[in-house]
Amino acid sequence: MQTKQPEDSKLRVVLLLTGLYLVSPVSVLAQSGQPQRALDFYLENARQTSPLVRDNQNQLQANAFEAQRLQALYTKPLVQVTGNAQFSPIFSTDKGGFHPELNSSGATNYFGYDLAVSNGGLYQGLVSATQPISNLFRAKAFAAPFVLASQVGQTVIRLGQHDVEKIVTDQYILCLQDRLQVQYTDSLLRVLREQRQIVQKFVESSLLKQSDLTLVDIEAQTQQNLRVGYQTAYRRDVLELNALSGIADTTLVNLAPLNLVMAPDIGSVPSGFTQRYALDSVALTAQQTIFDLRYRPQWIAFGNAGLNTSYIPDIPRRFGFSAGVSLVWTLFDGHQKRINAQRTSILQQSLGNYRRFIDTQNGVRRERIRGELRGLDERLAVFRQQIAGYEAVLASYRRELLQGQLSIINYITVLKNMVAVRRDALLIQSNRQLLVNAYNYYNW
Template sequence: MNVILKYFIICCLTFSFIKVKAQMPVKNLDYFLKQAQSSNPVLKDFENQKRSAGIDSLIVRATARPQVTASGAGMYAPIIRGYGYDEVITNGQALEALLNVNYDLLNKKRINNQLEGIKIQSDSIKYADQLSLYDLNRSVADQYITAYASQVQVDFNREVVTLLKKEEQLLKTLTRSNIYKQSEYLTFLVTLQQQQLVLKQAELQFKNDYATLNYLAGITDTITTKLAEPKLEAEIFKNNQFFFTKRFELDSLKNINLKNGIDLNYKPKLGVYANGGYSSSLVLQPYKNFGTSVGFTFSVPIYDGHQKKMQYDKLKLSSNTMTSYKAFFLRQQNQQLNLIRQQIVQTDALFGKINEQIRFSKGLIEVDSKLLHTGDLKVADFIIAINNYMAAQNLLRQTNINRLKLINQYNYWNK
């Protein structure tokens, strides 16, 4: 009875282990991209900057309304033994408490220009936010591809170790039957041990690459899970370079806004004001010194040493510099995209030849394995066949990873 119970428990535990292993979560690229976006402080900073720009717009609109201030002042200038300020100037003492209202009558265009400047600033923040997001996605995707390549390397090395272990048991039996020499068995055993070390190194590399991926995504979890194969396809070439050239458009709009601001500074300014309250020297009937006043202010620039032209010249230099940068960037971007497309095409052309080499190498291993079972093959030849198969598989993986990274770069520049 105890034996049956023990057997039942072992079966349950084994089934549970298999079930848990089968249900091991698989994380894909989208998971890490979303985690990176939600935890990245730079993106949150840009979000706060956009909100701050909205508040700046409200502040500018508030300055367009009449401005009301309250002011107060008091003064006493004593004369001691004939020494003191001249009472004709100071009246000896004064007390003032006023409520002032000021309003700029010609401020509409200035306010609109300031609001336009804030809108350009807000668009620049949005652009920087999107650029930061693209950079983050590219970095995370590139590291995900690297980690996935390490995972595939581990799986392949584990497959090779399993194959070698299986053949090692057979070779041991054949060596004991004097079909193979002891030296040949030891040579095969050394190869097996080397491959086991390679597997350990691959597992360590995968853990490091996975940890780096978590670091970039802002994930603190130390548990390593299986990564899904990244699904990346090259986007259709749009041939307009809209996103990356938008920064030059924003700079151009900024220059136009600054030029309009310069023009407005040389326009006439007209304002009105009114105040009411108490203002007295406290000398004659101070209880009657309550009153009010209204007035206006007007100013128009006449000559400032040609500063306006100098500011125009600075803006023109800035515009010329921006034009040069834009032309250079467009040439570089087109060259970059053409180069990456060419590399993708050349990489795709390799897959057929590599798969053919893998097929022949795998077929050779199967034939050599049968010959090994009958003792009609040298162990060294079997090891060479395995090495050739491993080299072909490594080349396939590396080529595929290079293709994915090229696509990642291509999609980044083809926004």
């Protein structure tokens, strides 16, 4: 004779079947025993290890040194030591024969360089100095492009960090999506394992068929196969996250939950994407200023002291000095100044076109993302209604199961459908986080 199951035992069975005992993702995460890392950990590592950021930082230092060099070039004196020893011997025939002379005293018939040109040689040992006069404005003008290049470099660093932050955050969200899918599959497998134990007892008591137990086993195998795929994807995406962040670690870790929010719209504030074009426009103006300097007079004071002679016997009496001033002033060069100014103006117009295009492009992108987010929110609301409907159906099925009026295959089918809807809702939530991250990227 078959024994009757207590009513509270049947109720527990049905509660298990309904999935109300599903373990939450948070509890699964807490039980894993693995270290937990947050998004900030990966972002900070990415900033510190990015070769592009480091290269731009080195460029900033190089530009600073170049500005100092130009300051010295146009404002500091240049002191040099020069030495020359040129020998131009001749072969004299004045006294008959063929006599070599290193420094002739006035030969008229000879073979060799013309004495009027070479005078027998050149012997110099000089200390010379040149000093630009009133050239501080030139030093500032020539250093200005490198100062602007440093500002452009800082903008490039910020843009590079901004790009890295988006890429790393996107990868982090994908890892969270994989991890949550693993966790939801684990919770469903726990339910199926408990279901199998209860169904097996019902089969042994002839309350359920052997085929019902087989269906539970098949569903468990299906979910286990999905779990292997999700776990593989999670490990793959975590390692890619480490690679993007410059972390040499292959340990599987748990990731802290993430809830991105949309940043306030930047409105009319200059975008970080267009700051470089503004600096490039200023750099063109600086280059034009440098070009215009060639039309201003340039004075240079110079002087030297030391030995300067062309006749060796006179060396002891040929030590002296000289000083002077040189002037360079361009008066006409075919209107190059006006032509270069026109070129600068055209290039600045192009940079302005780029700025306006990017501002328009990013504005349209932000509006597109806002529309997509509204669509996802509407879909999430539909999914919540579907889940509530499935729960109502499962509650009805619970009563039918207690009365023996429903096959377990129908129940498992509805349960699978509800789990699929929940998984779709999870994917939409992940896509929503990706869209929020994209919105914040363009809203910068």
